[in-house]
Amino acid sequence: MVSPDHSHYESSSPMAKPTLRSKASLWISDGFLFLGGALMAVVLIWSLWSIASPSPNPTPSPEFLRPEIKPRPAEDDKQTEMNCAADGVPGAGANLRRDSPERNFYDSPELSYSIGTPVRDWDEKRRDWLRKNPSFADGAKDRIFMLTGSQPSACKNSVGDHLLLRFFKNKVDYCRIHGYDIFYNNVLLHPNMGSYWAKLPVVRAAMMAHPEAEWIWWVDSDALFTDMEFKLPLDRYKDHNLVVHGWAHLIHEKHSWTGLNAGVFLIRNCQWAMDFMERWAQMGPQTPEYEKWGSILRSTVPDKTFPESDDQTGLAYLIFKEKERWADKIYLEGEYYFEGYWEEIVRTLDNITEKYLEIEKRDEKLRRRHAEKVSDQYGAFREEHLGAAGYGLGSWRRPFITHFTGCQPCSGNHNEMYSGESCWDSMRKALNFADNQVLRSFGFMHPHPLDPSVDAVPFNYPSYA
Secondary structure: OOOHHHHHHHHOOOOOOOOOOOHHHHHHHHHHHHHHHHHHHHHHHHHHHHHHOOOOOOOOOOOOOOOOOOOOOOOOHHHHHHHOOOOOOOOOOOOOOOOOOOOOHHHOOOOOOOOOOOOOOHHHHHHHHHHHOHHHOOOHHHOEEEEEEOOOOOOOOOOHHHHHHHHHHHHHHHHHHHOOEEEEEOOOOOOOOOHHHOHHHHHHHHHHHOOOOOEEEEEOOOEEEOOOOOOOOHHHHOOOOEEEEEOHHHHHOOOOOOOEEEEEEEEEOOHHHHHHHHHHHOOOOOOOOHHHHHHHHHHHOOOOOOOOOOHHHHHHHHHHHOHHHHHHHEEEEOOOOOOEEHHHHHOOHHHHHHHHHHHHHHOHHHHOOOOHHHHHHHHHHHHOOOOOOOOOOOOOOOOOEEEOOOEOOOOOOEOOOOOHHHHHHHHHHHHHHHHHHHHHHHOEEOOOOOOOOOEEOOOOHHHOO
């Protein structure tokens, strides 16, 4: 269509070609042009108004572009629970957008998250919360919440903050792959509980903040996962409430404080654990009996050489001195590297890498590229070849957790048995070893154990040098 102005311009142009038309035909033609122009103006005005005034019922965008969010109807509590699509439906997943309006333990004015304020009837409180938030019930018995953390201030060691960041990234990678939540704490939740005692208030607070989690898993900041596929054998611990790396004969017979390591532990979110945490914390620096406990532990544990009461010696003490009350529910895991001493592990990593490459050369399905989300299947495939690998010291299986005890990446201090450089180089090597297991799903790898750069993974992975 042409506008009246445009039509007039053309017909009056000196270049326009004259035509033979009657007056009537000219009148009819001009009338049609006038009506067409008027209609065009109406359409134009309507279009501009539509743009300025959005429709009350816009056309919905595709779900993958804009997920629909439906408001929940304001109904009575019971009816609301019945109408929640995800609540109580196996496999539907936890409903993160709904908290039951019914009163629960969080509504108590006496609620305290702090060590030193005992919690009563915690098992019933958790059960009640899960009943009122049923979407979390599916899978609750195996749900794990990981904790780690570091000091509130910046590191003195020049590479300390960088190393701690990489240690944390490693834990985040492991949790993402296995579907665990994780919390990193860098504040003192109790002003008098610092150093190795600082983790107890964090664990206690996490139990109350996450009633949906059956297990709370503390992992020290200087410990990392060096087998990203391995999963905790939770069925093994079904009758226990606390899991630590240790050996019963060293604790019960020798009363050694090195008979276990308290830097990594798995504790059940239950009343037993609440009571145990309170008892364990009674040896800490926040109590007036802190010095007394230092003397007791030093006189009872022969190989303890420093005077302060510490969490690890205190844990060993409770296991052998209060055996009837606690020991039956504590699992001392010594069959695999629930956490392992870094110095005996790092020197084996090159050999382990070669062994795993040999497996992949023999098994084509392990060389297949795949999405990170389906990594569990390939871990199961690999397990078929690891029957002869063994566990722990002398094994060529990837160690589950490598713990840099004696190396202090943040302060820069370290055991006099080895140099600082050996600590930092070993950390980088172990971190790259673990990182390669993650980066491979993204198509890259570190070309050398100490090289921070990355190379693209070739299609024929086992030939990678």
